[in-house]
Amino acid sequence: MxxxxxxxxxxxxxxxxxxxxxxxxxxxxxxxxxxxxxxxxxxxxxxxxxxxxxxxxxxxxxxxxxxxxxxxxxxxxxxRQRGRWSGRGVPDWFRQFLDLEADASEIRWYQHEVIPGIFQTEEYIRAMLLTAQPRVSDEEVEALIAVRLGRQSILGDHTKKINAILSESALRRVVGDESVMRNALLHLADVARIPQVTLQVLPFNARSAGDAWVHFILLSFGENAADVVYLDVYGDADYVDKPEDVRAYARLWDRLQAAATGPVESRNLILKIAQEMEDQS
Known part of the structure; x- marks a missing residue:
């Protein structure tokens, strides 16, 4: 439902x-x-x-x-019913996105600084939350970790298509320490093998990838509802659903996808960076 x-x-x-x-x-x-x-x-x-x-x-x-x-x-x-994420310490502005994410038939996710939440390891999530500003309490950390790990159940939904493009900076920016980051990258490489997941990397030397600094998530719902774009704002969120604006983000996605390396090359790059981190540790 x-x-x-x-x-x-x-x-x-x-x-x-x-x-x-x-x-x-x-x-x-x-x-x-x-x-x-x-x-x-x-x-x-x-x-x-x-x-x-x-x-x-x-x-x-x-x-x-x-x-x-x-x-x-x-x-x-x-x-008017309570959503599935009610009562879990999730802020209202983000709860709407969690419902949309769970219901979407296709997700197109572009991330340029960190690994997308649904692909993160528990260590990676904890390291991000412990350095958050303002600092969250230990209880809030555990609750938010549980929510983020719970979101990852969509990776097992074979009816859902998940496409992600990550900037190379998201792979090289160390969250926690090198060990945490290396494990996160190895997990990401495993996620890339999931049949309904298509993962690509936008390398530093990519050309014609204008507006690559804009992080966004494009969610599609088939006939259930119109597509919507989710944008992170510090401490809040913006939901874009005017058809002409959604089409503009879809065109940006196409440009980023064309500039990114293919899934196989992208997975190899992820593993290469993970090995470099192990060699440096």
Whole structure:
């Protein structure tokens, strides 16, 4: 069953379509439920739920037929449930991403400074968290480690495609110490063997890889919901879902993928860097 996050996104997209088909502006819809236009925007983006009474008013305002209205009310009820990551010490801004990540049919992940979370070892995660600013407590460290390791269950989902491009700097930047980093790289090389995972490296000498400093995750959901791009912001996150903006990130992904080395060459480079770290230790 799709998460409440996906259900809210599906409802939001449907409400936006019906509003536009009815020729109504967000300000007009907001007046119907006595709210600000920003609330309508959050509902349509799937960032906020909606009361059933308000939903009924909007559906009537948009002249939605009774059968479709009942279907949308079911989506609204599902979207108000607690997500799978509730109560685990996960901040609200990141909890939405975790639901999207778990529900996505395809993930395209570009990372330029650290190894992606779903590929990290426990030692690597712990080293990152212990040097975080501001410093988190020991209890928070253990809880966050459990969440990140729990996310890695998606690697065993054979219906999900996971494509990742890592800058070479993510492989060479030492997290913890050389031993922690070497083990992380060996684990990454093993992950690269998983059939549904395609892992590539953007080497330092890659050309025509403009905008390679932009870290982003592009999530696709098939027919369940529109694609969305997740962007890290310090202590927060940004979710991009305007079709033209998502297409721009998809084009950037294509450029990065073309500039990156192939999966076999990338795995060999990972192992080479791991060996260099062992030789230096």
């Amino acid at each position: 799709a998460s409440p996050t996906i259900q809210r996104r599906r409802l939001g997209l449907a409400l936006k379509r019906y509003r536009e088909a009815a020729g109504k502006m967000q300000e007009e819809a907001a007046a119907v439920i006595d709210s600000a236009a920003s609330k309508i925007s959050r509902i349509e983006l799937g960032q906020s739920g909606i009361k059933l009474t308000d939903l009924a008013l909007l559906l009537d305002f948009y002249s939605v037929d009774s059968d479709e209205a009942e279907s949308l009310k079911q989506l609204a009820r599902a979207g």
